[in-house]
Amino acid sequence: MLLVxxxxxxxxxxxxxxxxxxxxxxxxxxxxxxxxNGLKDYYLWVDNVPSLxxxxxxxxxxxxxxxxxxxxxxxxxxxxxxxxxxKWSFIVDDSQTITDWIQxxxxxxxxxxxxxxxxxxxxxxxxxxxxxxxSPAEKAGMKRGDLFMKIDDTQLTISNYxxxxxxxxxxxxxxxxxxxxNSVSTIALNGNTATMTAIxxxxxxxxxxxxxxxxxxxxxYLVYNAFNADFDVQLNNVFGKFKSSGIDRLVLDLRYxxxxxxxxxxxxxxxxxxTSKTKAFLKRQYNKGLQDYFISTEGASSLxxxxxxxxxxxxxKAKINTLNLNKLYVITSxxxxxxxxxxxxxxxxxxxxxxxxxxxxxxYVASATIRDWDANGVVNPNHKWAMQPIIVKTTNSLGVSxxxxxxxxxxxxxxxxxxxxxxxxxxxxxxxxxxxxxxxxALTPVxxxxxxxxxxxxxxxxxxxxxxKQMYIAPLLDIHKN
Numbered sequence: 423m424l425l426v427x428x429x430x431x432x433x434x435x436x437x438x439x440x441x442x443x444x445x446x447x448x449x450x451x452x453x454x455x456x457x458x459n460g461l462k463d464y465y466l467w468v469d470n471v472p473s474l475x476x477x478x479x480x481x482x483x484x485x486x487x488x489x490x491x492x493x494x495x496x497x498x499x500x501x502x503x504x505x506x507x508x509k510w511s512f513i514v515d516d517s518q519t520i521t522d523w524i525q526x527x528x529x530x531x532x533x534x535x536x537x538x539x540x541x542x543x544x545x546x547x548x549x550x551x552x553x554x555x556x557s558p559a560e561k562a563g564m565k566r567g568d569l570f571m572k573i574d575d576t577q578l579t580i581s582n583y584x585x586x587x588x589x590x591x592x593x594x595x596x597x598x599x600x601x602x603x604n605s606v607s608t609i610a611l612n613g614n615t616a617t618m619t620a621i622x623x624x625x626x627x628x629x630x631x632x633x634x635x636x637x638x639x640x641x642x643y644l645v646y647n648a649f650n651a652d653f654d655v656q657l658n659n660v661f662g663k664f665k666s667s668g669i670d671r672l673v674l675d676l677r678y679x680x681x682x683x684x685x686x687x688x689x690x691x692x693x694x695x696x697t698s699k700t701k702a703f704l705k706r707q708y709n710k711g712l713q714d715y716f717i718s719t720e721g722a723s724s725l726x727x728x729x730x731x732x733x734x735x736x737x738x739k740a741k742i743n744t745l746n747l748n749k750l751y752v753i754t755s756x757x758x759x760x761x762x763x764x765x766x767x768x769x770x771x772x773x774x775x776x777x778x779x780x781x782x783x784x785x786y787v788a789s790a791t792i793r794d795w796d797a798n799g800v801v802n803p804n805h806k807w808a809m810q811p812i813i814v815k816t817t818n819s820l821g822v823s824x825x826x827x828x829x830x831x832x833x834x835x836x837x838x839x840x841x842x843x844x845x846x847x848x849x850x851x852x853x854x855x856x857x858x859x860x861x862x863x864a865l866t867p868v869x870x871x872x873x874x875x876x877x878x879x880x881x882x883x884x885x886x887x888x889x890x891k892q893m894y895i896a897p898l899l900d901i902h903k904n
Contacts, residue, residue: 447487447490449486453805454492458485465811466709466812467507470504503811512809513808514810523888526650526652530557532560532623533553533883534551536548555629566842569839573596580880592617631660634846634848640667641857643853644673648680648682649686649687654686657689657693673752676752677852680759681761681762684895687893689730692742693743696729697731699729701729703729751778756780757891759782759890764893777831778832778833778852779831789813789893790897835855
């Protein structure tokens with residue numbers, strides 16, 4: 423018998439594939455989605471922001487991964503702006519902030535001012551340009567032309583003025599005067615002080631309206647400081663008074679007007695020029711998506727906005743009081759922005775606009791309030807965030823826009839701090855130049871008394887005013903619903 427030696431075979435090792443669980447990308451939070459989608463849909467410069475147009479973000483996981491890298495919605499918003507051109511878009515964590523801004527409501531002492539350097543030092547002084555009606559400043563006796571040097575007995579300097587003037591809700595202000603000794607002018611404290619506490623109030627933008635008599639001409643003079651829709655009817659009533667007075671010319675003082683409502687600019691233009699609904703006051707240009715939407719749903723004509731014969735935003739509607747003017751004098755400065763520039767630019771094709779002052783700010787784009795709406799236009803109740811991105815560029819009826827350096831005046835003239843007479847005084851520097859032209863003289867600058875002081879511009883209160891130099895249209899709620 424043959425015996426064969428047998429043994430068990432070695433075990434066979436089988437390598438199984440490693441099962442890798444897919445990475446789960448959690449959904450981005452609602453606020454970040456709102457920010458991203460809002461800018462993607464509405465932002466004027468969306469094509470200039472790669473993160474808003476990248477094809478990879480059409481994939482849900484890729485977009486969520488990107489949005490989840492941001493814990494602060496404001497940083498996400500600011501990171502998606504085209505900052506080469508955009509200096510104005512903003513976002514807030516409480517939509518009431520935007521509502522208050524649009525209505526001209528703020529916590530304030532109630533005076534507008536400018537700061538300048540004292541000689542070659544870092545010390546500053548301020549001068550009051552105007553005082554709000556009914557404000558703590560008015561009740562304290564402050565008036566246009568007042569000079570000041572100290573807050574709470576501390577000299578204003580380049581390093582402390584923001585803390586002293588913009589963080590305190592109560593302070594003592596120490597006033598100053600210009601003194602001249604042997605033809606040398608200096609600024610020194612005069613011993614007068616006032617103590618004020620800020621209040622929350624709404625600024626009335628109609629600071630002054632009056633009729634001046636100039637060489638037998640009746641000249642309407644209006645100091646208008648903001649295109650605030652809450653005062654549209656009151657503004658129209660002013661023009662009713664001008665009309666009943668039979669004014670021959672109008673001087674519109676926009677030197678401190680940083681802008682506001684586009685619709686209010688349309689109303690004001692109609693009050694000045696006329697109410698023909700067949701003449702375009704402005705044209706609008708959106709990003710390609712919105713532009714195509716408007717053209718397909720409402721026609722290309724919807725991108726133009728004409729003069730109008732009534733204030734449709736008031737209840738009941740108010741018929742526009744129009745002057746049907748063929749010439750307008752406008753006083754401007756570098757503070758004249760957005761809707762102020764829209765008004766001037768929009769009227770240029772139709773009447774002789776004489777601009778006296780300084781180059782305007784150079785803003786021809788407008789924003790809109792965007793909330794976190796659902797498909798039915800209901801705001802998400804779980805947060806209060808809202809944003810105000812630039813969504814539209816405006817032109818006049820001839821397509822003129824892009825005045826990045828502002829609108830150039832017919833005669834360049836700056837306000838004279840040593841001659842800050844009350845508004846309406848015919849010897850006030852800027853108004854005096856207008857009056858001189860009305861009397862038949864050529865447009866020429868007048869002598870500046872403040873040049874003898876040797877002061878240098880520093881900053882003004884509008885530089886630190888939240889959301890200054892803005893222009894806005896109505897919220898795009900109806901578009902969102904569609």
